[in-house]
Amino acid sequence: MRLWKIIATATVVEAAFGAGALAVLGLGGAASGWFDLLNHLAPLWFGVSILSAPLAGLLIAPGIGRRAVLGAALTGAIVSGAMILPEMARAIGPFGRAGPHPLRIVTFNTWSDNVTPEQVVARIEAADPDAFALVEMSWPFYRSKLRMLSARYPYRTIPKRGCPGDMQIFSKRPFTAWGCSVTEDQARPWVTEGIVWGRTVAPDGRAFTFATTHYGWPFPGGPQRMQMAALGRWAKAHADEDMILTGDFNLTPWSFALWRQDAMLRPLRRQDHAIFTWPAMIARLYKPAPFALLPIDHIYAGQAWQAVSVRRLARAGSDHYGIEATFSRR
Numbered sequence: 001m002r003l004w005k006i007i008a009t010a011t012v013v014e015a016a017f018g019a020g021a022l023a024v025l026g027l028g029g030a031a032s033g034w035f036d037l038l039n040h041l042a043p044l045w046f047g048v049s050i051l052s053a054p055l056a057g058l059l060i061a062p063g064i065g066r067r068a069v070l071g072a073a074l075t076g077a078i079v080s081g082a083m084i085l086p087e088m089a090r091a092i093g094p095f096g097r098a099g100p101h102p103l104r105i106v107t108f109n110t111w112s113d114n115v116t117p118e119q120v121v122a123r124i125e126a127a128d129p130d131a132f133a134l135v136e137m138s139w140p141f142y143r144s145k146l147r148m149l150s151a152r153y154p155y156r157t158i159p160k161r162g163c164p165g166d167m168q169i170f171s172k173r174p175f176t177a178w179g180c181s182v183t184e185d186q187a188r189p190w191v192t193e194g195i196v197w198g199r200t201v202a203p204d205g206r207a208f209t210f211a212t213t214h215y216g217w218p219f220p221g222g223p224q225r226m227q228m229a230a231l232g233r234w235a236k237a238h239a240d241e242d243m244i245l246t247g248d249f250n251l252t253p254w255s256f257a258l259w260r261q262d263a264m265l266r267p268l269r270r271q272d273h274a275i276f277t278w279p280a281m282i283a284r285l286y287k288p289a290p291f292a293l294l295p296i297d298h299i300y301a302g303q304a305w306q307a308v309s310v311r312r313l314a315r316a317g318s319d320h321y322g323i324e325a326t327f328s329r330r
Contacts, residue, residue, distance in 0.1 A: 009059045016052035016069045019045040020076035027079065029256040033221025040218070040294060042083040042254045049076030083254040084274075091273035096306035099328035101204035106132035106313070107212060107246035107299060108322035112166070115286060116317035117145045123316045124149065127324045130203055131171040133196075133212035133246050157198040164194035169210050173201040183230035191216065191223040193230035197238070204329060208304075209240065213247040218257065224250070228257070232264045239268055244327070245300040248320065252294050268300040271307045277321040288315060299325050306330050 022038050023045040029036025038045075052073040060066040106129040110120050124132055132153075153170040163180035178198035185191040197211035215227050235245070245268055251258040253274060262270050276292035297320060299310065305327040313322035 005059065008055075012052050012055045012059055013069055015048050016056060016073040016076070019048040019052065019080075020072035023049070023076040023079040023083075026083070033218065033225070033257065036221075036256050037219055039083055039255045040252045042080040042252075044293075045076050046080035046084055049073045049080065053077070087253040087274050091275075095310075096308055096328055098308045098326065099204075101202070101329075102308055103202045103204075103208070103305070103327045103329075104129040104324065105210065105244060105246070105299075105327070106322055106324045107297060108132065108134050108313070108316075109136050109214070109248040109297060109318060109320035110134050111281070111318035111320060112136050113283065113319075114317045118148075119316040120318060120322070121145050121148050123313045123322055125152070127313060127322075129324065130173070131169060131198075131200060131210050133167070133169045133210065135167045135212060135214040135248050137166045137168065155200065157196055164192075164196060164214075167194060167196045167212055167214060169196060169198045169212060171198065171200040171210070175200045176207065181230075181234050183226070183233075185223060185226045188223060188226075191226060193227040195231065195234055202329075206242070206329070208242040208244065209238070211238075211243065211245045213245070213249075215248065215250045217250055218255075221257075224257070228261055228264070232261075235265050235268065239265070239302065241267070241302040241304040243268060243300075243302045244305065244325075246298070246323075248297050250296050251298075252296060258298075265300055267303050269303075271299045271301050271305075271325055271327075272297070272310050272323060275310065275312050275321075275323060277312065277323065279319045280315045280321045281317065281319045283319060289319075292321060297321075297323055299323060301325075301327060304330055 025035055026038035029039050053070055056069040106127050155171045155174050157169045157178040159165050162182055175198045181195040183193040195213045199207055199209045202208050216223050218224050274295055276295045277297040278294045279289040282289050308326040308328055310325045313324055
């Protein structure tokens with residue numbers, strides 16, 4: 001056998017068994033946050049499994065070896081496909097029709113290391129939302145670039161004492177109330193959950209509540225579980241049919257953690273489906289990432305709202321893409 005074929009065959013075997021094993025181990029995410037980390041890469045396991053099967057048929061002679069490799073690839077495809085395909089199907093739609101006074105919002109993690117924050121301003125100006133929420137606002141953006149938006153968005157949730165300083169909500173129309181909720185992890189005082197919210201007016205003249213948050217990374221899992229529990233308590237006390245909740249949740253739609261959050265936040269329902277938002281830029285190199293790997297920024301809405309469109313904004317110097325959503329009143 002030629003060297004290239006030996007290498008190719010070994011690669012296919014390793015890919016098929018590796019993807020299959022990792023997909024199956026991800027099922028342990030139902031009980032363990034560490035195993036659930038594998039599910040964030042479920043599309044990768046699915047793609048590798050699907051690609052491995054025909055290559056195994058071409059490279060491996062008929063027999064038990066080929067059947068074993070095909071079995072591993074099929075297992076990986078079935079398990080990972082079951083995780084991701086329902087979400088992909090929801091991404092197809094359908095969406096509702098725009099009413100006479102649609103509400104447009106934007107959520108954006110602007111990235112604390114963003115060296116071109118003026119691009120974020122340009123994206124927001126182009127989207128022209130009625131209100132937008134920013135998390136992880138970089139200091140250059142906070143100090144200077146926001147002034148470029150002040151004429152169009154004169155109202156914002158001014159941070160109060162104890163509120164997160166890197167999260168704010170901006171609106172074309174006045175806020176009737178705003179505030180925040182901050183929960184500290186007693187076991188880990190450096191871990192907090194911050195929620196910023198504001199009640200303003202939609203284009204139809206009726207009030208709605210707009211809230212945003214920012215979770216930490218899903219590893220280790222303890223801090224994020226605390227943040228999710230704190231958000232759940234806050235939502236249970238404050239969520240109503242006209243609320244819109246956005247943020248960087250650092251969770252993908254094919255993880256058990258986000259499935260639990262979706263159930264916990266009902267009657268709020270997640271409106272984004274398979275919108276890949278990270279990475280947009282490569283950290284430290286400040287170069288555009290070739291493609292986004294993870295859909296981790298999300299939008300929830302109460303029963304009063306029907307999503308008309310949910311789309312990803314263009315790259316804007318942040319390591320996240322922003323999301324724009326348009327809603328109509330039901």
